[in-house]
Amino acid sequence: MLYNDWTLSNNEYDPQKRQARDALFFTGNGYFGIRGFFEEDEKTLGANGGIYMTGVFGMGSYDAWEGKSSELCNVPNVLRVSISCNQEDVDGFSSISDFNQSLDMKKGIYTRKYLWTTAEGKRLEFAFERFASMSDRHKIGQRITVKALDKIDDLSISALLDSDVTNLNLVSGEPLPVQPGRNHFISRSVKTNTLSVTLDDPDSTVLNFAQHTVASINGKPITGKVITTGKTCGTSYSCSLNNNDVLILEKMIITVTSLDEHLDAEQAIKKFLSNPVCYEQEFTRHCFSLTDKWRISDIEIDTETDDLTIVRYNIYQLLCVCPEHTDRFGIGARGLTGEMYEGCVFWDNEIFVLPFFLYTNPSAARKQLMFRYHTLDAARRHAKKNWFEGAMYPWQVDRKGIEQTPVNCGAYYAIHIIGDIAFSIYRYWELTGDDNFMMSYGAEILYETARFWISRCDFNSFDGKYHIFAVRGPNEYDVYVNDNAFTNMMAAYNLKSVKNVFQKLKDSHPVKFENLFKRLGASQDEISQFWKVADKLYIPYNAKMDLYLEDDTYLIRRSLDLKRAKPTKKRIIDSTLPYEALPLYQVTKQSDTVLLCCLFPHLFTQQQRENIYSFYEPRTAHDSSLSYSPHGILAANIGLHKEAYSYFIKSAYLDVNDLQLNTISGLHFANFGGTWQMVFHGFAGISTDNGRLCIKPNLPAQWNRLTLHCCFLGHIVKIDIDKFCIAVHKETGESPLTVCVAGQDYLVEDEPLTIKY
């Protein structure tokens, strides 16, 4: 892989790695996610494309908690191209040389090029470009450039909308080719350059696509022929080319679905077809929108390494997957880059991905939290089904917020997600001061999740404490434990947050508050009880070691020889010991108490954080992509610079190096968020505390300077860190900003402030 400032590229065509690279060269705009598949390949699984849309699910393959499961649907391949030249098919990988695929992250465009040679030795240069428009998310642009290096008698190229696809069903570790997955279209309507399909989901969601193409040779337009078959439609161009002739085919696609509220599909498509936007025009608008996003999101690093490019790559994926057009779904574990985990949303969304948006795009963060509000009723139903009160947010959810983990696979235990959501609601409010959101939506979530915890914990008269039994913390290798420190601390935080929030809302907006209070059937007694239970919630801790324990039994389990258990990159459970063996051992799948230190940077003493790191780190298998970044943050925060940087490398290059051996089935979005957090919370050392922005930089030796922006309480703040100084510049925002460095508060007014550290 080649790293060059804003560009990630690859000059090698390797059939074994091709489908993992399809994931790597993903482009998207939060509405669409498009794997970097070869649009001209009609021979392999690649013919199915790999295009996903936020919230577009079909029927899955197993029984979930409320009927049949859901799975992210591979929608029709709207970038489909069929190319033949002198009766030979061009498939993008046979008879090629000078291959290059490249992602320009500044412009948000993916380009693939190669030289193709016919059986007779005639040569053509092909270039394929695509972008998913950031200015109009319903639109995708595609451009194909063909340059003849020899005389070509007969070139035919068809730009299609193809509904003859199935899900990709790519499973990591399976030998290729894998079996194609399900076709989700129960009906189709194919007309001139327009295509509609109806999905097999319970809502019979309808997806409508239309395209407009233009083609030219050396700038002179040529005319195409309309093609319409049972499953495919499009326009086909045939021509001959002389030496050095250049054919350019440009195509714009519009998509509207029945999930798009306030948009009439028929009208939108009619308008598009009657007055089509041209490729170049839309691309310019798209670049403009993307540049606007980069203005706050970009992180500049002065370094001799490839880190600048890879950090941008991590951020770019977050920009491309963010569904800013809707508040009806979040960001799935693999975003829109693959089908693993059925495309569902987990705690990754709140704990790993959301902080990036909280600090760079609070309105996008708000929308993701609104998704949780919209599924609050499903969470209430889930609580009731499981004999609890309040709202029990499921572990793995589709668009409707329904639990998609198969029954008896641990979802009942993984309740820390409920605290994680509440934590994020509170963090959003802390960082934005958005009382309106809290009053109308957030407080209700906090209250209902607090009610859940009250019904989920048990009072033990033996020790006078409340306990939470039968849970699975972030260390999923526990099967289940009683009193997981992470779960219990998140629960306590959730329970206590109600009093804080309600007091402040009551003070600031007494009338609205009264309505809220009534609506929830709330009472001061109940709020007091939340606080009381939180206060007496048992947190496993060993005083002699000054060590927070993952759970009460962790210390008394047998130690595990990690080298024996994990001799390769493969997960323990895929290589040596069965999953059910692991509760016998001191082994942590992924950051658990370490993560607590990252979420509550001001709660633990320096010594406690050091103890946690030095005790758990050697016992952690990192058998999850969610593990490296919290370890990197904590290592940076406690001054273990080398270790921190080593974790950064693992996290930042995780998908590029296929560290988890499953990039093929989608990119790891929690890890992208984690990489950003490692730079922001770890190396820049930024946290917030009581309305102040705290900065304690821990720059890696390999970096000379780090520049980034963040949003905080209505300000946009630019922070510039070199080896000795922090420069803080408040770019927007009226009120002064308090910055805390080395325990001392500084007031940042309109002028930039430079502080030695």
Added chain:
Amino acid sequence: MLYNDWTLSNNEYDPQKRQARDALFFTGNGYFGIRGFFEEDEKTLGANGGIYMTGVFGMGSYDAWEGKSSELCNVPNVLRVSISCNQEDVDGFSSISDFNQSLDMKKGIYTRKYLWTTAEGKRLEFAFERFASMSDRHKIGQRITVKALDKIDDLSISALLDSDVTNLNLVSGEPLPVQPGRNHFISRSVKTNTLSVTLDDPDSTVLNFAQHTVASINGKPITGKVITTGKTCGTSYSCSLNNNDVLILEKMIITVTSLDEHLDAEQAIKKFLSNPVCYEQEFTRHCFSLTDKWRISDIEIDTETDDLTIVRYNIYQLLCVCPEHTDRFGIGARGLTGEMYEGCVFWDNEIFVLPFFLYTNPSAARKQLMFRYHTLDAARRHAKKNWFEGAMYPWQVDRKGIEQTPVNCGAYYAIHIIGDIAFSIYRYWELTGDDNFMMSYGAEILYETARFWISRCDFNSFDGKYHIFAVRGPNEYDVYVNDNAFTNMMAAYNLKSVKNVFQKLKDSHPVKFENLFKRLGASQDEISQFWKVADKLYIPYNAKMDLYLEDDTYLIRRSLDLKRAKPTKKRIIDSTLPYEALPLYQVTKQSDTVLLCCLFPHLFTQQQRENIYSFYEPRTAHDSSLSYSPHGILAANIGLHKEAYSYFIKSAYLDVNDLQLNTISGLHFANFGGTWQMVFHGFAGISTDNGRLCIKPNLPAQWNRLTLHCCFLGHIVKIDIDKFCIAVHKETGESPLTVCVAGQDYLVEDEPLTIKY
């Protein structure tokens, strides 16, 4: 269901219950198991028959712990009959009346009769009889009697060997008809009245069948025609019948498989065909052998209820399933009556079924334990695979002793089976004094299982105790717990037994012992360590309540409203709460500590046993057929006569009443053993202690008298119990017998002894 002394019968044909009754009207001889299917039915799933053979497995449907899983194979339907009358097919259920099916348990014969009426109104009486010979286990006899009540022009009846079958795949709770299962025959050889099939198991096991038929009308022989098709062979008879004519077709079947050691299939079949045994002759021999078994096994009850017949039914099934011809397999959870649990052997074999044989047929018991010896190497391999020492007997095994539970379904936790096997080895030795067995086989098992426990337990310096973490006790609703009392006590017993056994063997057979000691690589230090660890093995116990705890967390869990959790007969996990929810609750799936009281009747005080019963019984869901009998035994032993009898009714009539809603997929053999134990250990109150036979009767009010036999230390003892007295008669055995009643020892010599109680 009708109960009449030795006969269980049914006059109702109910299509809904038919396949459950196929299981109920099972006949077998331990070599074969034959469901009570309709041999003339060619229309339904019944066409697949339902014949199983001990140890005959085909390839299963999932990955087990060493390659593909195994499943009990439905062998060719050797009782297949094709009947047509005036061009109408007779299928056994259409156009019938006066239906009766009946099992004569004294003679070991199953008879099914009905009146059949043609479309024209002509009537025929059909009777089908079958037995699996107890005198020559390779043989099955079948007799079909047809009596014409009207003149019949054209009757055709073919007696076939039919290999065109699949597994039955009957799943409880599924709507009928279920999908047929796998066909396990990878090749067939079909010749005149002989059939061979090769199975898809790793050994390519070959099953050979041959038949010989004779037919007569009113005693006058008629000649048949040989039929041979690709999958089927047999003999067909055609005739016309006058009013009151009786046609009798008799068929004898021989079966030899490649698993039959010391038996040449070709020769055996040749001999059978050249000199065929006739039905009546073999039936007489069979009855004789069976009578011999009943002599010791029978239990006579003087009662107005149906209990005599149902107790005999429970015993009869145990006689029919016992593989006395081989020591290469045990008795599966569903015996040879169905395919549930893949026909595998579990702890049911040792803890529930074996005691019946220990006390009534020690040589059969020895063979079942020899199966464990033959699979000791597999258990050693299993230990190593799981990073332990010694022998780890798997939870669910096929013929080869390989774990068949799918990975991560709890087999790793259910290690109490290892103690259960060791316990049974020790019990066999205690009850028989068979030093030869112990020296050659048993001691090795005890030593290797003790080594397993040493490697499986962990020393905890906090409390100075050894602990066994991550186990699943008999209460499988725990998912897993640390320190299950049942598992720990069985482990301790296992560990301690080594010292006892080795000391006695050394004293009695010093030379042989020396060899054994060397062979095992044993050492006195290791044996001392076994004892030391056992002594310090933690047993959860609450002193204040004088209560043994299933595990340390049971007491602090939340209580469960059992009525809400289990509103119907359905298991909790099939009706209200998911399996993974249950560790949150004080709920016991099936007897756990209660069972401990049954296995160690002299270990707990009366108060402790009462405490265990009164605490756990209301918290027990009885979501297993293994639960009622231990509750009944303990209830009887602590004097809760009404409760004991109520559990007896549940246990004894369990399959007849389909109490677990899954009799369709096979009878519950652990429960048959449990019923016997309830009568023997519970109502008769028989136990052993230090070479004495202890008797503490607890007769139900409904029973006036109870008479039974048992084998003990070489004696056959007859015990006769009425409301006031116990009469003990030593029928065989030289040495005197010590009997203990109400704490007082009595010496029984040759004369019967009557003791008031």
